[in-house]
Amino acid sequence: MLTIQNVHKTIEKKSILTAISFTQKPGEIIGLVGRNGVGKSTLLRCIAGSYQLDDGQVLIDQTDVAIQPEMRTQLFYLDEAHLFFKGNQLLQIGRYYAQAYPDFDTDQLTDLLAMYHLDGHQRYQQMSKGMQGLFNIILAVCSHARYLLLDEPFDGLDVIVRKNIIRLLLDHVGQTQTAVLITSHNLVELDQLIDRTLILKETKIIKDYQLEQLRQTARKLQIVLKTNTIPALFKEAGRVLSVSGRVMVVYFPNYSDELDAQIQALEPVLCESLPITLEDLFEANLVTEDDYQVFI
Amino acid sequence: MTRQQLAAIMKQRYFKYLIGLLLLMVGIQAAVGLQQGQSWQRDNQYYHSTKFVKDYKADSAKYAGYQDGSGKQPAKVTLESFQEEVLNFFDNRENAVPSVMTLTIAFICMTAGLLTFTYDRRTNFDAFLFGLATNRRSIYWAKIKLVGLMVLAGIVIGQSSYYLILKTMVHQPYFNIEIGNLLQHELALLIILMGLYVLGCFLGLVVGELVTLLVGAYGLLFTLTFNITNLEDLRHFIQSRTTTQYGMDPGSIRFFLNRILDTHYVGTVYRNRKYFVLIIGILMTSMFVLWLGQRIYQKSSLEHQNKVVTMDWLKWPLLILGTLYVAFLMTMNGVFSRLPYDLLDTHEKYLLLWYFIRNVVLVGIIGWLFIDRPWQRKIRLSGLKINRKIN
Numbered sequence: 001m002l003t004i005q006n007v008h009k010t011i012e013k014k015s016i017l018t019a020i021s022f023t024q025k026p027g028e029i030i031g032l033v034g035r036n037g038v039g040k041s042t043l044l045r046c047i048a049g050s051y052q053l054d055d056g057q058v059l060i061d062q063t064d065v066a067i068q069p070e071m072r073t074q075l076f077y078l079d080e081a082h083l084f085f086k087g088n089q090l091l092q093i094g095r096y097y098a099q100a101y102p103d104f105d106t107d108q109l110t111d112l113l114a115m116y117h118l119d120g121h122q123r124y125q126q127m128s129k130g131m132q133g134l135f136n137i138i139l140a141v142c143s144h145a146r147y148l149l150l151d152e153p154f155d156g157l158d159v160i161v162r163k164n165i166i167r168l169l170l171d172h173v174g175q176t177q178t179a180v181l182i183t184s185h186n187l188v189e190l191d192q193l194i195d196r197t198l199i200l201k202e203t204k205i206i207k208d209y210q211l212e213q214l215r216q217t218a219r220k221l222q223i224v225l226k227t228n229t230i231p232a233l234f235k236e237a238g239r240v241l242s243v244s245g246r247v248m249v250v251y252f253p254n255y256s257d258e259l260d261a262q263i264q265a266l267e268p269v270l271c272e273s274l275p276i277t278l279e280d281l282f283e284a285n286l287v288t289e290d291d292y293q294v295f296i
Numbered sequence: 297m298t299r300q301q302l303a304a305i306m307k308q309r310y311f312k313y314l315i316g317l318l319l320l321m322v323g324i325q326a327a328v329g330l331q332q333g334q335s336w337q338r339d340n341q342y343y344h345s346t347k348f349v350k351d352y353k354a355d356s357a358k359y360a361g362y363q364d365g366s367g368k369q370p371a372k373v374t375l376e377s378f379q380e381e382v383l384n385f386f387d388n389r390e391n392a393v394p395s396v397m398t399l400t401i402a403f404i405c406m407t408a409g410l411l412t413f414t415y416d417r418r419t420n421f422d423a424f425l426f427g428l429a430t431n432r433r434s435i436y437w438a439k440i441k442l443v444g445l446m447v448l449a450g451i452v453i454g455q456s457s458y459y460l461i462l463k464t465m466v467h468q469p470y471f472n473i474e475i476g477n478l479l480q481h482e483l484a485l486l487i488i489l490m491g492l493y494v495l496g497c498f499l500g501l502v503v504g505e506l507v508t509l510l511v512g513a514y515g516l517l518f519t520l521t522f523n524i525t526n527l528e529d530l531r532h533f534i535q536s537r538t539t540t541q542y543g544m545d546p547g548s549i550r551f552f553l554n555r556i557l558d559t560h561y562v563g564t565v566y567r568n569r570k571y572f573v574l575i576i577g578i579l580m581t582s583m584f585v586l587w588l589g590q591r592i593y594q595k596s597s598l599e600h601q602n603k604v605v606t607m608d609w610l611k612w613p614l615l616i617l618g619t620l621y622v623a624f625l626m627t628m629n630g631v632f633s634r635l636p637y638d639l640l641d642t643h644e645k646y647l648l649l650w651y652f653i654r655n656v657v658l659v660g661i662i663g664w665l666f667i668d669r670p671w672q673r674k675i676r677l678s679g680l681k682i683n684r685k686i687n
Binding site: 011042045048049050051052069070071072073075077079082083084085092095096099100 | 297301304305308309416419420421422423424426427428429430431595596597598599
């Protein structure tokens with residue numbers, strides 16, 4: 001189990017992460033979401049060891065990786081903003097990782113490169129962005145590390161490559177019980193992939209949702225009222241996601257029979273339930289009052 | 297991760313560059329040896345030619361005068377003595393001059409040191425290394441050992457090639473150096489060159505911004521060659537009570553270093569205890585700097601990788617040391633002051649002190665502006681609340 005315990009990080013005298021704690025079980029796929037610049041990549045770099053922690057610990061099976069760096073073979077992280085191997089051939093890159101990860105499967109690398117029509121002698125920087133993204137995931141899969149840290153793996157990729165990546169990841173997780181911690185702004189793709197989401201806001205994890213449980217307790221309703229006025233109940237018990245005339249979409253995190261009765265008491269013209277997406281959670285938790293004014 | 301795995305990663309990463317470095321160092325020294333050997337052979341051919349022998353016998357005083365240079369009536373010198381004097385490859389001159397070859401090798405050693413950590417930081421290889429299943433200390437020493445050994449090999453093989461080539465090209469008795477002198481000369485040179493490599497490593501580790509690093513490191517290397525003389529002069533100046541006590545000391549560190557860096561110097565370089573202490577001091581300082589570098593590397597974090605100073609706590613010590621050094625350079629080299637020689641001649645110690653303090657303030661302000669860069673911070677006043685944003 002990967003345990004992140006009370007991690008603090010300050011950069012340039014500005015607090016980026018404060019008291020970050022969570023655990024990740026084998027086989028679990030966690031989506032780390034938050035607005036731009038909130039510290040998602042910083043958290044991944046802290047876990048991977050690129051950044052020193054100001055405080056806190058990263059534990060794998062209750063062993064602190066700072067004390068037992070051998071445990072780092074269980075972690076795989078590719079910082080796409082800081083890749084050293086852009087000028088290298090794919091097979092050369094594979095050789096670096098084969099030295100770094102004792103369980104690295106070179107045969108699997110060759111097979112996957114062939115499967116996705118990637119030339120092992122091609123240089124990384126000569127490939128398209130989509131192919132680079134795909135190769136990064138292939139490298140992660142072949143490392144056979146138990147915890148994969150993926151930072152924006154779908155960024156700038158076309159739908160075919162995204163689907164390939166998702167399939168590759170899901171197959172790998174299904175076969176090996178690998179855990180994946182993934183950050184992405186592509187919430188639609190992330191939604192299909194993750195079991196759980198952590199929402200990072202103002203240096204802290206403000207929400208930790210198990211998506212299946214959440215879908216049982218929360219409700220997203222499309223409501224048409226007789227007037228344009230937004231009832232106080234919607235703001236108190238939920239979050240208005242959108243308003244278009246008298247049509248409102250409201251997210252209620254704790255939907256109950258009592259709340260249902262209160263909504264029915266407003267005598268809506270229409271009240272129907274919509275599927276909750278990750279995007280709704282993002283908006284419900286991270287959109288500020290100012291942003292809300294912009295949406296309207 | 298085992299040491300072998302780490303070494304394999306390092307080899308995969310650096311092998312071709314290190315081979316290039318080795319070939320460059322050995323090639324330069326071998327080529328200089330060849331060129332000097334050929335030059336000596338031309339001289340040898342000339343001074344043993346029948347034309348020269350005939351000329352010499354006709355008017356030996358002309359050549360003896362050339363040899364003496366004192367203007368007095370030269371003593372009679374035999375042809376053999378004269379040939380020996382001009383063809384001896386090594387000599388025991390007081391005013392030894394650092395050879396261009398040694399200075400080039402010193403420059404390469406320093407550059408290799410600078411690149412040991414800078415290259416990986418600039419190419420993001422550190423991000424990969426910090427994620428490896430090993431501690432930073434092992435990574436640090438693996439890098440130092442790999443590059444350091446190659447630099448060491450470059451010096452040892454290069455110097456051996458240089459002297460072996462000369463040995464084969466310069467005939468006896470003109471290859472006039474004792475093996476003992478040569479070895480102690482080479483050992484001292486090795487310690488100085490490896491010291492420069494270590495200094496380069498340290499600077500490459502703590503200075504993240506490339507321009508600052510290059511200007512700072514090579515500026516330091518360049519100014520050090522003059523500053524050692526100034527340092528010695530300053531000590532004499534401060535200790536002296538009258539103008540007559542102040543002056544160049546032929547046994548000074550400057551002369552000693554010149555002899556070590558001069559490939560033609562034949563005499564023993566350890567004339568007194570001061571030289572021995574200096575070499576041991578350089579060795580001990582290099583080891584301390586290596587240890588300090590390890591401590592810094594252990595604490596380094598990639599968010600500072602391209603900053604002027606990669607460790608926050610080193611910002612002020614480096615600024616203070618740099619300020620004192622530059623202020624001293626400026627004072628002793630006449631920048632921002634009257635010519636220091638005037639001050640030294642007239643023993644105006646307090647005036648020199650005043651110039652030094654003034655330069656500390658001036659350089660300190662410039663250094664602070666450069667390192668702290670307050671213009672990069674946006675300070676916005678809103679009522680009584682001050683919001684500071686850092687870009």
